[in-house]
Amino acid sequence: MTETSTVAAQDTLGRPAPGCRVIGCDGQWHYDDTCSVELGELAFEDGSALAVEHVAITGHQPYIVAYGYEHLTLGLRLQMTTPGQVRDFAQQLRNLATQLDTAADHLAGGQL
Numbered sequence: 001m002t003e004t005s006t007v008a009a010q011d012t013l014g015r016p017a018p019g020c021r022v023i024g025c026d027g028q029w030h031y032d033d034t035c036s037v038e039l040g041e042l043a044f045e046d047g048s049a050l051a052v053e054h055v056a057i058t059g060h061q062p063y064i065v066a067y068g069y070e071h072l073t074l075g076l077r078l079q080m081t082t083p084g085q086v087r088d089f090a091q092q093l094r095n096l097a098t099q100l101d102t103a104a105d106h107l108a109g110g111q112l
Contacts, residue, residue: 021056023106033058039103040096042089046070052096054103064103 020027022035029036035056042050048070056062 021058021062022054023102024054039064039099040092042092042096052100054106062107064100064107 020030020035022037025035025037029038037054039052039054041052044050048068050066050068052064052066054062054064
């Protein structure tokens, strides 16, 4: 990352970055002609998570990426034993689905 991109990212933190290609971007993840906005994340009890991001790289088609990351664990797992836990997880999925629908509309509509 160049010093210029670091300064630009700091200058735009918390508000849309100039020339940003991703709707809802706050400038937090701007670097080397790349803009990335986290759409949502599902956390698991062992510290691992499933994250989904909307990414735009200058000169390339924007895309959505889902990835799991782990912190010294064997896999992504969430055991729910109460109705409240299940409802919380279901709400996280609904929130993520809403964000994915919005991102899909953006990709389909070419709103860059």
